[in-house]
Structures are given as structure tokens and as C-alpha cells.
Amino acid sequence: MLSNKRTALVVFILTFIVVLTIISSAYISYNDVFVIGKLYGFRAHSDQNVIDGKRIRWDTYKELVRPIDIVNSTTLFNSIYAALKQAGSDIHPIGLSYFPAMIPKGTLMYHSGKAGIPEGLEWLAMDHEFSYNFAMHGQKYGRNASNFRFHGLPGSGKKIPDGTAGGPPKGFSFDRSHFLTFRATRDLNKLFYLDGASAAKTETGEMDTQKLLSDVIEYKMNNTNTDDANNKVDNGARNVMKERLYAERICDWGKPFGLDGYVRVELGFEVVLCDFLNGSTELVSNVSLPAISDILGLPRPTNVTKENGWPLNDDGKIIEDQLTNEQKEIMDQEDYWQSILDEYTSMQGFEQIRAGNVHDSGDFRIKLDYRHLVTGVNRTIGDINPNNRRLLNDKFTFEQQIQLVDDLESSLQSGGFDPYKSNNWQKIIKEIVDKFSPMIKVMDNILNSDDELSLGQIALKTTRYTINFVNRFTGKENTVKMDDEQGEFGFGRQFAVYQYTRPEIDLATDSDFLIWSAIVNVVTEVVDTIYDINDLLMPIVTYDLGLQDISQTEIDAQESARRASERIARLISVLKWITLDYKCDRKCEWDEVCYTPSWGPSPLSWVKPEDNNATAFGMHFDDDIGRLVVNKELQCISADFLIEYNRGF
Numbered sequence: 001m002l003s004n005k006r007t008a009l010v011v012f013i014l015t016f017i018v019v020l021t022i023i024s025s026a027y028i029s030y031n032d033v034f035v036i037g038k039l040y041g042f043r044a045h046s047d048q049n050v051i052d053g054k055r056i057r058w059d060t061y062k063e064l065v066r067p068i069d070i071v072n073s074t075t076l077f078n079s080i081y082a083a084l085k086q087a088g089s090d091i092h093p094i095g096l097s098y099f100p101a102m103i104p105k106g107t108l109m110y111h112s113g114k115a116g117i118p119e120g121l122e123w124l125a126m127d128h129e130f131s132y133n134f135a136m137h138g139q140k141y142g143r144n145a146s147n148f149r150f151h152g153l154p155g156s157g158k159k160i161p162d163g164t165a166g167g168p169p170k171g172f173s174f175d176r177s178h179f180l181t182f183r184a185t186r187d188l189n190k191l192f193y194l195d196g197a198s199a200a201k202t203e204t205g206e207m208d209t210q211k212l213l214s215d216v217i218e219y220k221m222n223n224t225n226t227d228d229a230n231n232k233v234d235n236g237a238r239n240v241m242k243e244r245l246y247a248e249r250i251c252d253w254g255k256p257f258g259l260d261g262y263v264r265v266e267l268g269f270e271v272v273l274c275d276f277l278n279g280s281t282e283l284v285s286n287v288s289l290p291a292i293s294d295i296l297g298l299p300r301p302t303n304v305t306k307e308n309g310w311p312l313n314d315d316g317k318i319i320e321d322q323l324t325n326e327q328k329e330i331m332d333q334e335d336y337w338q339s340i341l342d343e344y345t346s347m348q349g350f351e352q353i354r355a356g357n358v359h360d361s362g363d364f365r366i367k368l369d370y371r372h373l374v375t376g377v378n379r380t381i382g383d384i385n386p387n388n389r390r391l392l393n394d395k396f397t398f399e400q401q402i403q404l405v406d407d408l409e410s411s412l413q414s415g416g417f418d419p420y421k422s423n424n425w426q427k428i429i430k431e432i433v434d435k436f437s438p439m440i441k442v443m444d445n446i447l448n449s450d451d452e453l454s455l456g457q458i459a460l461k462t463t464r465y466t467i468n469f470v471n472r473f474t475g476k477e478n479t480v481k482m483d484d485e486q487g488e489f490g491f492g493r494q495f496a497v498y499q500y501t502r503p504e505i506d507l508a509t510d511s512d513f514l515i516w517s518a519i520v521n522v523v524t525e526v527v528d529t530i531y532d533i534n535d536l537l538m539p540i541v542t543y544d545l546g547l548q549d550i551s552q553t554e555i556d557a558q559e560s561a562r563r564a565s566e567r568i569a570r571l572i573s574v575l576k577w578i579t580l581d582y583k584c585d586r587k588c589e590w591d592e593v594c595y596t597p598s599w600g601p602s603p604l605s606w607v608k609p610e611d612n613n614a615t616a617f618g619m620h621f622d623d624d625i626g627r628l629v630v631n632k633e634l635q636c637i638s639a640d641f642l643i644e645y646n647r648g649f
């Protein structure tokens with residue numbers, strides 16, 4: 001009797017718990033779907049994505065990977081790896097994507113130019129060294145003053161002539177000595193970051209993301225038959241530099257969507273801020289900078305012209321042996337002053353380079369929300385060589401370009417970007433690259449070395465890297481199982497890939513799926529290679545142990561080693577990881593940085609990829625693709641190096 005009652009009570013309580021669980025779980029999933037549905041309501045299939053996202057487990061993820069081939073996968077993988085990194089953006093200068101970005105409230109940004117807060121759009125540098133160097137452009141003294149080459153304007157967007165040699169253009173305003181510091185008064189959460197060397201001012205692909213947007217905006221405005229729109233259409237007839245035209249159009253277009261601006265890289269990252277007057281930033285410092293020559297109390301340089309009696313040749317250079325003794329003395333004095341100034345001014349450029357160099361590992365003040373990434377990758381035909389593909393190619397139709405801009409509009413309409421709700425794919429990718437680069441590099445060094453290693457040694461030294469990796473995913477029981485056999489718990493290649501690629505936050509959008517799929521494809525390639533090399537080489541090692549009967553183990557060691565070396569070489573050529581190819585030639589001293597050449601204006605020179613035979617420092621011309629590329633061996637440079645390099649310009 002008693003025991004029956006007890007049983008009834010237990011059954012009742014259990015039933016109650018089960019019902020409660022069902023109700024609450026139903027409520028939670030309803031709630032999730034509801035919230036997500038509200039956020040991504042404009043995409044009909046997004047709810048499905050979220051449910052998919054929750055199902056990403058070691059044994060199911062393969063079914064959820066979206067189709068994207070390995071070349072498009074590595075392209076996307078590498079561009080996320082390089083995003084907001086100075087060196088990576090210069091090594092692979094052609095960006096294909098629009099990354100939703102946010103700059104947090106409180107961030108300081110810098111602008112040098114005219115006095116007063118800009119009334120329209122303007123450029124803001126993330127590094128004050130960048131703005132400072134831009135502002136400082138003292139006059140030159142001495143014999144070489146007349147052939148001083150004008151190095152252009154970082155982030156200026158001002159009209160300047162194409163050939164930058166031969167001094168600043170006539171009538172060019174030098175009034176950019178007002179150094180303004182702005183502070184973000186709210187999260188600037190409607191920015192797009194354009195990857196690659198996106199401030200390069202070139203025609204070779206670096207500016208394609210801006211040009212595409214600008215072209216489509218022009219088209220859209222042409223087709224909007226309002227007076228307002230017609231007034232706004234600017235077909236480039238005005239005498240402004242292209243990048244300013246792009247900026248004006250992009251800001252006009254973005255206004256209804258609340259676009260704050262966009263982020264690019266020159267030497268240092270910079271923001272094109274669309275509006276300084278509407279309260280998104282405030283001025284917190286306003287300093288007017290004197291030239292170093294003023295600080296030293298130097299008089300103005302002598303006005304060396306023919307009219308003033310100086311012997312000059314047709315290039316405007318001094319003819320030394322026609323100088324009077326008095327003129328010689330004046331020039332000797334000025335040459336000395338210039339040598340003093342060089343010490344100081346070279347440091348202005350060098351400090352900008354160093355500030356850029358600090359961001360070789362990333363500019364962490366700018367944060368990305370990958371959920372709303374809009375990319376050209378997997379929209380158009382690409383190339384295995386990252387320097388040989390661009391967004392605006394013959395195959396990318398204008399209809400596709402319009403579609404891309406429509407997607408950007410949807411992206412902006414999703415509410416302000418929120419990096420904290422996004423997977424940090426760059427972090428996930430960095431962990432993959434950091435883990436596997438040394439393994440891949442060392443295996444390649446062994447398998448493809450010129451050293452006289454015996455096959456046994458090659459196999460041993462290589463499997464040193466593979467056996468422990470494979471073992472960790474295999475275990476005792478699983479050695480006998482086939483890889484595709486599904487068990488309760490994860491193991492094998494499939495689990496290895498899952499371990500390195502699993503999202504930390506549920507996948508929410510098509511962009512999430514695209515990125516994640518690309519990462520899965522890349523890691524699968526790596527893991528398969530490690531396993532395959534292990535399978536090829538372990539028999540050589542075990543054979544050498546002398547424990548087996550030779551007749552039972554027919555192995556062709558030579559052939560296995562050859563296949564292993566091919567396998568690793570192929571992997572490297574597919575991955576195109578910057579870490580596998582680029583490094584400094586030595587450890588730099590304190591007064592040096594390991595310099596990755598940048599495109600466009602820089603303290604070192606103005607490098608344009610279309611300058612086919614230019615002898616740009618640290619670069620060479622790649623005949624296969626017909627453009628300048630960065631040398632794989634990077635060099636240390638110092639401020640003294642800048643003096644040498646610029647001497648005579």
C-alpha cells in the first residue's frame with residue numbers, strides 16, 4: 001500500500017519534470033527563433049541557418065558545409081587572416097570584401113589639415129604619427145633643395161598631379177599644420193572596412209571595392225529621377241582625385257542607412273568619416289604645429305632661382321662650378337642645416353612606419369562583425385595567386401555588382417554592427433595558422449631539402465611531426481576502426497577538423513556559413529596532408545626497426561618519400577599563407593623595424609603597382625602576373641636608412 005503510494009508520487013513528480021522540461025525547451029527555441037527571425041527577417045532562409053548552427057557537431061558538420069572550392073576557400077581564409085594587419089594588407093594588397101566594422105566609443109583619431117572642424121567628409125588617421133608626418137613638410141635647404149621629390153599625401157584625397165616628382169604642384173595648399181584630435185562619442189558601428197592596400201590610389205585592383213561601390217551608386221542615382229538625385233550625380237567631371245569622388249558618393253549613398261564611413265589602410269589605418277558635425281565625434285585637441293626649422297630658429301631657405309642670380313641647368317639643378325664663392329658659402333651653410341634637419345625629419349617618417357609596423361599584428365581598436373560580411377569571393381572567378389585576382393574583372397557583370405551593393409544595403413539595415421555577437425573568425429584562423437605553419441614549414445624543409453639525408457632519416461624526422469598529431473585523434477581502440485565509421489565520441493581526421501574549426505557562437509547568417517565552410521575546407525586540406533604523410537612514411541620507420549620479416553613488407557621507400565614531398569609542396573602552394581613565405585632577413589635592432597613595403601604614398605616612396613619598372617625598395621616585378629609584388633625576404637630599416645634613401649630626391 002505504502003510502497004504503491006510512494007511509486008505514484010515518484011511517477012507524478014517525474015512526469016511533472018518531463019513536462020516542465022518540454023515546455024521550457026519549446027519556449028527557449030521558440031524565443032530564439034523569434035529573436036533571430038526579427039534580426040534577420042529580410043532573409044527567408046536564415047531561421048534554418050540558426051537551427052543548422054546548433055547542429056554543428058563533430059559527426060554532422062560535414063553535411064552543413066556549403067559548397068565553395070578550395071581556391072575560393074583559401075582566398076577568404078587568407079583575407080580574414082590579413083584583415084586589419086598592416087603587413088598582410090600590403091603583401092596581399094588586393095581586397096575583395098566589405099567587412100562590417102565598429103570603432104568603440106572613446107577611441108581617439110587624428111586629422112591634420114586646415115584649422116577648424118571639417119564641414120564635409122574627411123580622413124582620420126588611427127595613428128597620430130601618421131597625421132603628424134602628414135602635417136610636417138618643412139622646406140628644404142641647400143644644394144639638393146631644388147630637386148627634392150615631393151612624396152605625396154597620405155590619406156589626402158586632394159587633387160595632385162600624377163607624376164609626383166619635381167616638387168609640390170603649383171598652388172598646392174601647405175596649410176595642413178593644424179593637428180586635430182577627435183574622440184568617438186558613441187560606438188561608430190556602421191563602418192565598412194575595405195581590406196588589402198585599399199588607400200593605394202592605383203588602377204590595379206587595390207581600390208576596386210571603392211570603385212565598384214562608386215560606379216553602382218552613380219548608376220543607382222542616374223536611375224532615381226528626383227531633382228535631388230540629379231543634383232548629386234557627379235560623373236567625375238570635377239577636378240577632384242578619384243578617391244575623393246568615391247568618398248563623396250559612398251557617403252551620399254550611405255546617409256539613409258546611417259553609414260558612418262569606411263576604413264582603409266595606407267601606412268597606418270584610416271577612417272573616412274562622412275560627417276564631423278552630427279555628434280558622432282568631438283574635438284578634444286587642437287594644436288598648431290611649427291616646422292622643425294622654426295623651432296631651431298632657422299631663416300627661410302635662400303630663394304635659389306636664375307632671376308636671383310643662381311647658375312641653374314635646365315632641370316633647375318645648381319651648376320656647381322659656376323657658383324661664386326659667396327654662393328658656395330651660402331650652400332655649404334644650408335647643406336649643414338639640412339643635415340641637422342634630416343636627423344629630425346627622417347624620424348617623422350620613420351615613426352609613421354613604426355606605427356604602421358606595430359599593426360602588422362592587427363589594429364585592435366577596429367572590430368569586425370563577420371555576420372554581415374559582403375564579399376566578392378565566390379561571386380566571381382578568382383586565381384590561386386592572391387595578387388592576381390581582383391573584384392572588377394571581365395567576368396563580374398554589372399548586374400552582379402548591383403547585387404553586391406544591394407547586399408551591402410541589407411547589411412547596413414541589419415542594425416548597427418556588433419562585433420561581440422559575431423564569431424571572431426580571425427582569432428580562430430590565427431590559431432590554425434599558428435598551430436600548423438611550423439609543422440608544415442619543417443616538414444617541407446625535411447622532405448624537400450638538399451641535404452644528404454637517408455630515406456630512413458627523412459621518414460623519422462618528418463613523422464616526428466605527424467605521429468603525435470595523428471595519435472591524439474586516433475587512440476588505441478580507434479586504430480582499427482575505419483575513418484568514416486560513426487561512433488558516439490569523436491575521433492580521427494573528422495574530429496581533428498572539427499576541433500580546429502568549430503564556431504564559438506552559433507552560425508547566424510549566410511556569411512557565417514561561407515566563412516566557416518571556407519575554414520573547414522582549408523583545415524581539411526591540412527589535416528588530410530598530415531595524415532597522408534604519416535601513412536606514407538611510418539612504414540619506412542617501422543621497417544627500419546628490423547622487427548619485421550622483409551618479405552612481408554614490400555615497401556617502396558623512395559616512392560613514398562617522393563609522394564610525401566609532393567604532398568607537402570602542393571599543400572603550401574594551395575594555402576598561400578603569408579607565414580609560410582614571408583619573413584625578415586634578420587632580427588631588427590631597437591632603432592629599426594622589419595619593413596613590409598606599402599603601396600601608395602609613404603615616407604619611403606610612392607609605390608604604384610602600375611609602375612612596371614619602378615625600382616621600389618623591397619619589391620620586384622613579377623613577370624607572370626605583370627605587376628610589382630613584395631619580396632619574400634623583408635628587410636630591417638632605420639631612420640638613417642630613410643635619409644640615405646631620400647637623399648637627392
Ligand SMILES: *[C@@H]1O[C@H](CO)[C@@H](O)[C@H](O)[C@H]1NC(C)=O
Pocket residue numbers: 115116117178283286287288
Ligand atoms: C584650432 O586652433 C586654431 C588656431 O591654431 C584656430 O584658428 C581654430 O579655430 C581652432 N579650431 C577650433 C575648432 O577651435
Ligand SMILES: *[C@@H]1O[C@H](CO)[C@@H](O)[C@H](O)[C@H]1NC(C)=O
Pocket residue numbers: 215216218219222235
Ligand atoms: C550616368 O549618367 C551619365 C550622364 O548621362 C553617364 O555619362 C554615365 O555613364 C551614367 N553612369 C552609369 C553608371 O550609368
Ligand SMILES: *[C@@H]1O[C@H](CO)[C@@H](O)[C@H](O)[C@H]1NC(C)=O
Pocket residue numbers: 254255256257258259260274275278279280
Ligand atoms: C551622422 O552622419 C552620418 C553620415 O552622414 C550619418 O550616416 C549618421 O546617421 C549621422 N548620425 C546621426 C546621429 O545623426
Ligand SMILES: *[C@@H]1O[C@H](CO)[C@@H](O)[C@H](O)[C@H]1NC(C)=O
Pocket residue numbers: 303305306307308
Ligand atoms: C623667389 O624669387 C622669385 C623671383 O626669382 C619670385 O618670383 C618668388 O616669389 C620668390 N619666392 C619666394 C618664396 O620668395
Ligand SMILES: *[C@@H]1O[C@H](CO)[C@@H](O)[C@H](O)[C@H]1NC(C)=O
Pocket residue numbers: 069071072377378379380381382383384
Ligand atoms: C570561385 O567562385 C566563383 C563563383 O562561384 C566560381 O566561378 C569560381 O570557379 C570559384 N573558383 C575560383 C578559383 O575562382
Ligand SMILES: *[C@@H]1O[C@H](CO)[C@@H](O)[C@H](O)[C@H]1NC(C)=O
Pocket residue numbers: 066067068069378379513514517
Ligand atoms: C559558391 O559558389 C558556387 C558556384 O556559384 C555556389 O554553388 C555555392 O553555393 C557558393 N557557396 C556559397 C557558400 O555561397
Ligand SMILES: *[C@@H]1O[C@H](CO)[C@@H](O)[C@H](O)[C@H]1NC(C)=O
Pocket residue numbers: 613
Ligand atoms: C621605365 O618606365 C619609364 C616610364 O614609364 C619609361 O620611359 C622607360 O623606358 C622604362 N624603362 C624600361 C627599361 O623599361
Ligand SMILES: *[C@@H]1O[C@H](CO)[C@@H](O)[C@H](O)[C@H]1NC(C)=O
Pocket residue numbers: 142143144335647648649
Ligand atoms: C645631394 O644629392 C646627391 C644625389 O643626388 C647626393 O649624392 C648628395 O650627397 C646630396 N647632398 C647633400 C648635401 O645631401
